[in-house]
Each structure stands twice: as structure tokens, then as C-alpha cells.
Amino acid sequence: MKPFHGKTLSWQLRDGVIELLLDRAPCNEIGSDTLGELEQFVMALSAPQTDAQALIISSARPEGFCAGADLRELYRESQRLPANIRTPQLRSFVERTHRVMNFLDAAPLTTIAAVHGVTFGGGFELALTCDLIIADKMARFCFPELRLGLIPGFGGIPRLKRDLGNAIVRDLLLTGRSINTTKAQAIGLVSQIVREGHALHIARLTAAQLNKFDRQTAIAAKKFIKPIPSDELRHEIDVFCELFARPAVEASLRKFVESNDALPYLP
């Protein structure tokens, strides 16, 4: 796999492991540029000659792994477009994101999210596509979408429900609270908690262990234990787009965009 350095992310093959590094200020918000480059990554990963057995996704941003969808771009675009094509445009963006997330979820590799700091919304959903989450002790996880009048739109609810069950989804989704790594490990979300700044290092050690196993066996094991909740994922897109079309969401997004704080994450 050839290395790539884009505007929002880069990837390289290192010691038989693919490392995808998110790097877009301020905190890897997923907008059209990031999505376009994630689509390129997925295409490169789909190539039959990919010889790696593990993938690590991490962030170069000090603020955290990923703060979710780029709400500023989403708001700007929705304002720019005539009302009758806003929802189809949004649906197209969300469907493209789902294709990327679904590919990563089922990728024929063992995938590790090495997270730190803010792992919110779409960033949490990206981490949830991975087979393992290794977290810096200062990481926090959150679905803040209800604060905007939305639900998570990148597949987070069905994946968290699949992995941990409905009760924890309701807790995080309906309160919008963020949880630390101790709680995240206690509920089974995080597999390892590591010292501040050491998530990528520990993810590399874990990937080296994964590389010792027979690849076909690892793929079969993953396929057996990790079904893709396709019906729920499709339903999530419908609900998200339906909610997004309401004027209340536009007002919430405007408030968020007009906030003076660079990272207005607290409620």
C-alpha cells in the first residue's frame, strides 16, 4: 500500500501494519474533505494486494481523536442550498459516510482505534467501527447529538448496541453525557487504558501481536463475531435526515456555529 499525505489525513504501511493518521484542525471534524480522503483510503484498502493484517487509526491533533461531524460546514452548506435540495444533499453525505464506516467495520483486517482526548459524535462512531479501542487515560466518549436535536448519523447507535447493548446506548444517547476511560473500560467499550500520550505506541505493540496469527483465521473469526447491523444502519439514516429537516435543528446548529468558543463541547 503506497503512503498518502492528504489535507486531512495520511496513511502509511509500517512494520506490516497500516496506520491511518487523522490530522485536521481543530479536532479532525469530519467534513467533505475528510470524507473524500477517507473514501480514497477505503479504495486503497480494498486493493487485493494489501498485505497488512492490522490497521491503526489515530489522531495527530492534541485536542483529541475526533470531535465528530464538521457542524460548521454542515450548517454553511445547508444555508447555501435551496430548501428543496438540502435534505437530498445531506442524505448523500450521510450515505457516503456510512459506506466508509461500513467498510471499516467489516474490513478484512483487525482494526484498532488508538484514541485520546475528545472522541465525540462522529469521532466516537469512527472508533466504534474498529475491533479494539485503546484509550489514553484522558480520553472521553460522548454522543452529544441530542443537544442539537439530532441523533448520531454515522452508524454509532447500531454499532454500540451491537457491541454493548441497548441500555448503555440509552444512557449515553439520551443524557448526552461524556464518559471517561475508566467507565468506558468498565462497560466493555475500551480494551486497554494507557498512560497519557501512549495510545499509539500500545496500539502498535497490540498490532504486532495480531500480525502473528494466520490472516484467514483472523478474518473468519471477525466475520463470525462482528455482524454488520445493516437494517438498523439504513433506518438510522432515515431518522437522522428526517430530524435534520426540522427548523429546530437549524436553530441549534446556528447557535453552535455562532458560539465564540473554538470547541463548544460542554452543554
Added chain:
Amino acid sequence: MPTLESTTSEVLDLAAAHFRVPREQLRPDDDFFKKLGISSLEALDLLTHLEHHFHIELPDYELQGVSDFRTLAERIQSRL
């Protein structure tokens, strides 16, 4: 069971150390956003440190409208 005074003092110690502010400059009634000059992201960082230090979960919605150290300590005290 720690007292509110001792919890408040621990919160001030931790905030001073983490944000490298002289401890003697911090008072229980200070607005921590202004006194520490922190953003909401850094407030989340402080919350994480407090949760680890006191071995508690403190949902961030409980901090809505809280900006002084004493009230923050009261919220923590309720979970000790």
C-alpha cells in the same frame, strides 16, 4: 467522609497543579473559567482529572451553569 472544605481544597490543589497557577491565587468562589483562563475543552480535561482523582463519575450536565470551585466541589461531594 471528607468535608466540603477538604474537597474544595483538593479541587483547588488539583486545578493549580494541572493549569500551573500559583495555589495561593485560587479561592473557592473564583470563576474557574476566568481564573484559569480555560476553554470548555480544558474544562472537560479538568473534569476528567477530577473524576480520576476522586474515583467518581461526574456527568458533564451536572456542571452546566457551574463556574466556581466551591459549587464544583459540592457536586463532587455528592458523589463521594
